[in-house]
Structures are given as C-alpha cells and as structure tokens.
Amino acid sequence: MEETTLEAAGATEIRRAGVDLNGLMTVLGKHLYSTPVVALRELVQNAHDSLVRRRLEQPDWVEPGRIEVHGDAGNGIVRIIDTGAGLTQREIHDYLATVGVGYTRGLRQTGEDDEGLIGMFGLGFLSAFVLARRVTLRTTSYQTPTLGHCYVSSNAEQYTVSPMPARAIGTEVLLELHADFQHLAQEAHLRDILGRYCALLREPIYIGHDAQPINPEPPPWRPRDGVVLHPLQAQRRAVEFAARFERNFEPICAVPVRAAPGSDGVGLLWVQDGATYGTSDNRNLSVFVRGMLLDDDARDLLPPWAGFIGGVIESNRLTPTASREDLQRDEAYRSVQHALGEALIEGLAEVARQQPEAWRRVLARHNEALLGAALCDERLFQLLMEHVRLPTSQGDMKASELPSRGALHVILDSGGGFEEMLFRAMGVPVAHGHRYAVVPFLRRWAQAKGMRLVELGTEQGNRALFKAGSLPEADIAWLQQHLGDGEQLLPAHFSPIELPVVVVPDREAELKRRLEDDDNDKRVSMAALRLARQFTARIAAREVSRLYINLDNPAVQALLAAMRSGNPQAEAAARLLRSLKIIVSAQGRAQDAGTGSGDLNRAFADIAVALQQMLQAPR
DSSP states (O other): OOOOOTTTTTOOOOOOOOOOHHHHHHHIIIIIOSSTTHHHHHHHHHHHHHHHHHHHHOTTOOSOOOEEEEEETTTTEEEEEEOSOOOOHHHIIIIITSTTOOHHHHHHHTTSOTTTOOOOSSOTGGGHHHHEEEEEEEEEOTTSTTOEEEEEESSSSSEEEEEEOOOSSEEEEEEEEOGGGGGGGSHHHHHHHHHHHTTTOSSOEEETTOSSOSSOSOOTTSOOTTOOOOHHHHHHHHHHHHHHHOSSSEEEEEEEEOOBTTBOOEEEEEEEESOOOTTOOOOEEEEEETTEEEESOOGGGSOTTOTTEEEEEEESSOOBOTTSSSBOOSHHHHHHHHHHHHHHHHHHHHHHHHOHHHHHHHHHHHHHHHHHHTTTOHHHHHHHTTTOEEOBBTBSEEGGGOOBTTEEEEEOOTTOHHHHHHHHHHTOOOEETTSTTHHHHHHHHHHHHTOEEEEETSHHHHHHHOEEOOOOHHHHHHHHHHHOSSOEEEEEEOSOTTOOEEEEEOHHHHHHHHHTSTTHHHHSOHHHHHHHHHHHTTSOOOOSEEEEEETTOHHHHHHHHHHHHTOTTHHHHHHHHHHHHHHHHHHHHGGGTTOOHHHHHHHHHHHHHHHHHHHHSOO
C-alpha cells in the first residue's frame, strides 16, 4: 500500500497556538485596565472567592471570614491576607500559574453558589504583575492543613513553588510594588480605593489594624435579620447611603430599585440637589456585579431624560467585559436598563405622594429637566402636568395658569417679538416657546385638557390674532404709500383697539433668507444646511413682514376719514403713524422689521417734521 502523507492527502496540519506571556502582560498593563489600581480589586476579589469556596467545600467551617489589606509605605509593600480555602501545590500549578484558567469559573460552571462567586476569566492574579516587580504568595489549604507552600515570581513567566511551614488556613499575597506604584502602599490610599470597589462585598475587609471594616453595613436594600425600620428611618438611611456615592451633589430623596421580571438588579436611585437645565446630564450610576464595583459611570443604564439622577445597583446577571470595568450590552443589560426606568418613574410618583417637602425641592431644582421628562412617558406626564412651571412673559407659571381669552398662547420666537408686546398690553401671559420642551409640553397639555393652543408667529397663530377686514383698493394704495416700508399691508380687526398698527414678521420667509445667506455656510454644518434648505425651498419668496392696520382703532379711523375728505393734514398724520409703527416694531424686535438705529432716528425726525407741519397749518 502506498504511503500517504498529510500534504499528499490535502489535509491541513493542526498546530497548537503559543502564548507570548510578555506581550500579554503588556496588554494587561497598558490596555486592558483603565487604571492599574484595578489589580488591587482583582486580588481582593480572589480573596473573597476563596472564602466563598471554603464555605462551599468545608461545610463544618462556620467561623466568620476575614480579609486584611496591609500597607508598608516605607518599603513599598502591600499584603492581602484571607482566611479562605487556601491552595494545594497542584492548585497553584493548575490555576494560579495558568493564564485564563480559574478555579472560581469551574465552580460556577458546576452550578455551585453562582451568586456568591465573582471571578470569571482567570486573569485576576496575573494583574498583580501590573503593579508589582515581585509577587510572593504563601498559602495553606484546608485540604492539607499541615503543609504550606510559597510561590514567588517576578514576571509571571517563570515562578518557583517551595515548601514552607504551614500557616493558618488561607492565603497571603505580598506585592513588592514598582516605583511608580509605591504610593499605593499608603493605607489611606488603600482605604479610598478598596472602600469604593468593595463597598458591597459581604465579607468584611479590614485595612491595616483598623477595628472597623471598610464595608461595615449592608446596603439599604439588603434586609437586616430581625430589624424592621420605620419608613422615615428607612428614608433617612437610604439618603445617607446615597451621600456616600454621590460625588458632586447632596441627595434630596432616594427611591428603591427592586428585582423585576427579566432583571435581578436591586439598589437605590436618588435625585440630586443641584439645579439643572433641560439638557444637563449629571447622571451617575455605580454598578456592582456580585458585590464588586464594575463600573462607576454606567450612566447609559439610566433613561436619557434623567440627567439629575444618581444611583447604585447590584446584579448577578450582568456580564462584565474581560477588564471587569464595563458591561456587555446583552439581554440582561437591556432588562436592567428597562427596570431602572420603571423604578424611577414609580419612585418619583411615590415621592410626590409620600414626601411632599422633598417633592417640592425636586420640582424647584429640576423644573426644566422634568418638563422634558414629562414628554418621554405618559405616566410622567400625568404626574407632572399640574406641577412643572413654564417660562412666560409674566414669569414662571403652571400651565393651568396660562389660559386666557379661551386659549393658551405661546410665542415661538426667542426675541420676544411684537406678539409678546401685544399680549402684555392685553394682560395675557404668553409662554416662551423657544425654551426647552415648552411647545411640545403645551401641545400635549392642551390636548389633554381639550383646550386651544395658539402658537404665535405661525400662520395659524396670526389668523387667531387678526380678523381680516376690508378697504377699497384706493385706500390700501394710499396707506401703503404713506405707512408702508415694503411690508404687505393688511386691514384687520384686533385687540387692543388702542394699538393702531402692528408689523408682523413672516418668520418662515426670514428663515429662508437667513439659511440662504452665504454666511450661514460658515456657521452651520453642510449636512444640516442641506436639510434646512430642502425645507425652505418650498417657501415662496414673499414680503419679509406684514403690516396690519387696526380698523377698530380711533386714530386709524380718523386718518382714513381725513384722507377721504381731502384734509391737507392727512399726510402729516400718516407720517406720525408711520413713525409710531417703526418705534413699536423696534420695541417688539428690531430685526423683525429690519429696523436699525438709522430707521429709529428717521422715525424720530419724522415725528418732529409732522408736528411742525400740523402746528403751522392754517386754522
């Protein structure tokens, strides 16, 4: 039979991939972790899992577990000691010194106490070499309590394991820190770092010879055996807990996060005591997975409208990335995200019902942000529709205080405009529609109440303000000649009757003109400019503004009568009225009518000329 080789048979030779441990250490040190101090968290995590393992595998061990972290700043040494399961010599070789293999992950895969174990990737111990120039581990396993073993390595690639006298069951890891990290041997730094990462671990962690652990009390959502708190005590405890995590603000009130269908996330959310604008984003959320801090800036788990909310949650189902500093965006992530939004909406409603003083503070600090939040969920709208206040020409007011003359009025322009001046004369409040979320909120509010909303500055708004009137063509031509400055002149009936003329800008035409100005190319991105011009291309070229003549005004009636009777003073009176038009238009908003300082000066001069003509006329 003819010999056949792999190559002749067309087969591909299978080879085992190698691992460049030195390159892997570079990845760990410079790229995997956002900060090298995460290595301290990983080593405390190993100590924690060793305690959990001992309880699982040695049921008769009922002593309280203990983790100690000692710093020797003079020598640049950190020691991490636990009373956990310890390691046999074989386990040192199989798990401690093998990259990517972890005893904890093996326990989890067998279904052993999945909720108590933290480790997943078998990289935790390797991270020690990010901080240390040499790592020494001394251990005695509960399985071989008369034997001790000492592991020593300076680079994780080569190591020694030698026998040593048995120590107390458990493990001690000694880090001889690189020069750049020797400050971490100061116990004040250790308290700060581990107090943040390990705040929710169930096993007590002591720094140096401290009498109290850095994680002394369970968080508010974990029940205390036999302890039932009064609701006021529970609220106070929750706010005190929140204050430990809120970095920039004082918490006003806190709302619980409870496990929900599809989400095991539990914790606490709170409202920050710091005034916000509608677009402010001060969200901060710390996420603990199996009791260890994974991400202290997981703001994307909170609703986008919740820019005034902080929080702490813990979960056993959220999946960390390999660096254990971020979370995978999987189904568990989305379920927790939804549950947090639900908890926040329900919690705010509960605060409104049960904590009126806190609710008033929430409304005062975050009125504008809540105005936008009300548009994101019907339940929020129902909760807030009678509470939030809107900016108006008469100060901040609730929507229920705005209706006048059978409608709510909102001005869309940012400069006040003639409408605000007009309604101020009538004593009618006008909401400022250019402010954050005002127009959509009022549209929704008016619809819910079955009321009419007049959006001033639009065609619909102008029709509501000005009732069309009629004049002979000859009268319109004369008024256009003596009162007009290029506007479209329209006879109308409007209030107050004391106001003879009003110049109304055509804001759609103005938008077209501004966007087609070449200077806008310097200020607006080309993509946004193209989209805007697609809209304005449909706007026909027309007068920039309209001049409404109030046919109910006595002065206008007298002017028309004088013109029709041939009174020689009609032109002088028209000059006065035209000057008034310019001044009123400038007061409403100068650019609406194109009136600058030259137009105003000319108007004042025309007043003087008209008065002189009228005074010099024969009697």
